[in-house]
Amino acid sequence: MMKHTIGILLVSAALLTACSTNTNSHSNHNQNQNAEHSNHNTKHQKEDLTKVTYSFKEGKAEAKKDTTIQIQIQDQTGKPIEKFDITHEKKLHLIVVSKDLRYFSHIHPEFKGKGLFEIKTQFPSGGEYKLFSDFVPTGGSSTTKSKWVNVEGESASPVPIQVDSSLTKSVEGKEISLSIDHLQAGKEAVLNFTIKNDQTKKPITNLQPYLGAVGHVVILTEDAKDYLHVHPIEEKATGPDAKFMTTFPKNGTYKIWGQFKHDGKVLTVPFVVKVS
Numbered sequence: 001m002m003k004h005t006i007g008i009l010l011v012s013a014a015l016l017t018a019c020s021t022n023t024n025s026h027s028n029h030n031q032n033q034n035a036e037h038s039n040h041n042t043k044h045q046k047e048d049l050t051k052v053t054y055s056f057k058e059g060k061a062e063a064k065k066d067t068t069i070q071i072q073i074q075d076q077t078g079k080p081i082e083k084f085d086i087t088h089e090k091k092l093h094l095i096v097v098s099k100d101l102r103y104f105s106h107i108h109p110e111f112k113g114k115g116l117f118e119i120k121t122q123f124p125s126g127g128e129y130k131l132f133s134d135f136v137p138t139g140g141s142s143t144t145k146s147k148w149v150n151v152e153g154e155s156a157s158p159v160p161i162q163v164d165s166s167l168t169k170s171v172e173g174k175e176i177s178l179s180i181d182h183l184q185a186g187k188e189a190v191l192n193f194t195i196k197n198d199q200t201k202k203p204i205t206n207l208q209p210y211l212g213a214v215g216h217v218v219i220l221t222e223d224a225k226d227y228l229h230v231h232p233i234e235e236k237a238t239g240p241d242a243k244f245m246t247t248f249p250k251n252g253t254y255k256i257w258g259q260f261k262h263d264g265k266v267l268t269v270p271f272v273v274k275v276s
């Protein structure tokens with residue numbers, strides 16, 4: 001039955017997400033010295049007038065097979081949106097997570113015109129995934145629209161999310177430590193990632209810009225309902241510290257993915273924290 005159109009807006013969830021996103025972005029942007037970001041303050045005050053429909057070009061998604069995700073963006077009258085602002089070097093950022101948040105993918109679909117974005121990808125196993133599209137229609141507001149989709153095929157057994165006892169991780173030859181000034185809800189928090197060589201413990205001072213900044217951070221609540229907006233404090237930093245700001249909207253468990261670029265490679269480091 002799931003033919004081409006699998007996506008209709010998740011009304012309440014999408015609204016919730018949009019609201020909390022906007023609130024967070026407001027406070028973040030207020031303190032952001034970047035001119036591009038301060039513009040968002042006015043943009044956020046406008047109403048969200050977009051409609052996003054997700055579908056699979058092949059009709060369905062199957063685990064471990066090439067699947068083309070299509071994202072159709074329209075205004076409320078059903079007219080395709082033709083122009084998008086470039087934010088962090090892209091017109092649209094797509095985050096794909098598995099239900100247990102173990103799988104994370106941050107990809108950039110290609111704009112095909114007439115409101116349509118497309119990207120070919122593979123899902124590692126069957127089950128439920130959530131797709132988050134992040135974009136700014138020209139003249140409109142910063143928008144995040146999400147949708148749960150189902151992927152056919154053998155599903156991996158879900159791994160319960162666990163709060164990290166240590167916020168130091170080793171990923172691809174790097175040691176990344178995360179420190180957060182506090183874990184209280186509703187209060188702006190500073191996340192500081194410190195990146196060292198895993199072997200020598202020498203601080204890495206030549207991080208490359210990733211999507212126009214020192215790094216990119218995505219944060220979700222453990223149920224994948226809330227998508228937090230996070231912004232670098234010093235976009236041009238090159239390490240070993242990479243600092244970001246966000247506000248955790250409520251108490252609970254959050255998964256944080258930091259992405260950094262070094263030696264031409266992007267590394268993704270996950271952390272799980274509890275806000276209480």
Ligand SMILES: [Cu+2]
Pocket residue numbers: 088090092093094106107108211
């Ligand atoms: Cu992106």
